[in-house]
Amino acid sequence: xxxxxEDKGGVIPSEAQKPAGIKPRISDxxxxxxxxxxxxxxxxxxxxxxxxxxxxxxxxxxxxxxxAAAQACGSEKVHYTYSVDEGRVWYLACPSSSLAxxxxxxxxxxxxxxxxxxxxxxxxxxxxxxxxxxxALRWDPETMRMQVYLGASRTILPRVQSMDAxxxxxxxxxxxxxxxxxxxxxxxxxxxxxxxxxxxxxxGVNFIAALILLISLISMGFVQRDLDGVKQQTDAAxxxxxxxxxxxxxxxxxxxxxxxxxxxDKLAPYNGYLVxxxxxxxxxxxxxxxxxxxxxxxxxxxxxxxxxPSGGVRLIVPKAKIEDDDHVRLxxxx
Numbered sequence: 001x002x003x004x005x006e007d008k009g010g011v012i013p014s015e016a017q018k019p020a021g022i023k024p025r026i027s028d029x030x031x032x033x034x035x036x037x038x039x040x041x042x043x044x045x046x047x048x049x050x051x052x053x054x055x056x057x058x059x060x061x062x063x064x065x066x067x068a069a070a071q072a073c074g075s076e077k078v079h080y081t082y083s084v085d086e087g088r089v090w091y092l093a094c095p096s097s098s099l100a101x102x103x104x105x106x107x108x109x110x111x112x113x114x115x116x117x118x119x120x121x122x123x124x125x126x127x128x129x130x131x132x133x134x135x136a137l138r139w140d141p142e143t144m145r146m147q148v149y150l151g152a153s154r155t156i157l158p159r160v161q162s163m164d165a166x167x168x169x170x171x172x173x174x175x176x177x178x179x180x181x182x183x184x185x186x187x188x189x190x191x192x193x194x195x196x197x198x199x200x201x202x203x204g205v206n207f208i209a210a211l212i213l214l215i216s217l218i219s220m221g222f223v224q225r226d227l228d229g230v231k232q233q234t235d236a237a238x239x240x241x242x243x244x245x246x247x248x249x250x251x252x253x254x255x256x257x258x259x260x261x262x263x264x265d266k267l268a269p270y271n272g273y274l275v276x277x278x279x280x281x282x283x284x285x286x287x288x289x290x291x292x293x294x295x296x297x298x299x300x301x302x303x304x305x306x307x308x309p310s311g312g313v314r315l316i317v318p319k320a321k322i323e324d325d326d327h328v329r330l331x332x333x334x
Contacts, residue, residue, distance in 0.1 A: 001046075002009055027225070039135050041105055041106040042106075044105035045128060045133055045135055046107065047091075048098045049094050049109070049150050052072070052090075058112060064182045065080050066080060073093065074267050077182075078091065079180040080093035081106075081107065081181060088114075089116050090113045092113070096184075106178055108175050109128050109135050109148075111172075113137075116176065117175055118170050118175045122139040123139070123166065124166045125137070125163060125168070128169065129153055129169075133150070134153040134156040134160075135149060135313040149221035153312050258273070267290065272291070273288065275287045275288065277330075283334070285332070286331070286333075286334040287330070288332075292327060300334065
């Protein structure tokens with residue numbers, strides 16, 4: 001919808017009909033260049049404008065358009081814009097040097113690409129004129145190839161008007177803005193964004209590390225260390241460990257081995273043998289088997305009991321128990 005301008009006899013776009021400005025991208029925000037983005041671009045018609053179409057490969061539109069534009073312009077530094085429609089990519093491009101005097105600009109002819117706001121059909125010729133230079137965008141009726149005409153208005157307009165086709169003049173005030181793309185500028189912007197992200201990430205990590213260190217130092221200042229109590233506990237644990245070690249070293253194993261050997265030596269003359277030697281606390285019990293003929297003599301033998309380590313003798317009266325017809329069991333205690 002528009003409002004009628006009675007003074008000029010034309011139609012001007014309303015506020016709601018004005019095209020939206022260029023919004024900052026994520027790369028612009030990450031690179032810290034959001035404030036440098038010019039939202040309202042100026043319409044400009046480059047002198048070296050070219051156009052064409054390519055098969056659409058999803059995800060590879062920028063790569064394909066840049067490669068085709070770089071070959072057509074003979075330089076990798078190109079500005080391009082494109083649209084995708086009916087399985088093909090339609091693009092316009094120009095050398096970056098053509099925009100030397102108009103860096104913050106856009107080409108209104110891009111609004112007539114298939115799928116854009118000013119495109120009606122491929123049988124229509126789209127015109128745009130600026131400062132004595134005219135351009136036309138049309139599709140060949142036989143091959144349906146996109147053709148771009150560019151030159152002085154006095155030569156281009158008569159030539160285009162002689163064509164048997166409908167004509168539409170593009171109004172940049174109501175057309176949707178299609179900004180230029182530049183691969184080299186985009187790559188440099190991503191590099192700046194990456195450096196900025198890494199810088200602030202490292203700064204954040206260092207800040208968190210410093211904060212953790214500060215909290216640790218403050219916590220250590222509030223800790224009350226009872227060194228005397230720790231020392232007493234350490235001394236007690238060391239003393240208990242030494243006592244346990246001394247107890248282990250003072251084993252009665254050797255003493256009982258000596259006693260067993262003494263018993264074996266005493267039983268040997270009687271043709272007897274030791275069958276049990278048991279230690280229960282401080283009490284020792286043993287059983288021996290001897291022939292019945294020597295049992296009385298063994299019981300009267302006062303040197304038969306065990307000998308103390310000090311060399312003294314403690315008499316123990318063995319008890320005899322008949323095992324079978326020829327042997328008896330002697331039992332002794334200490």
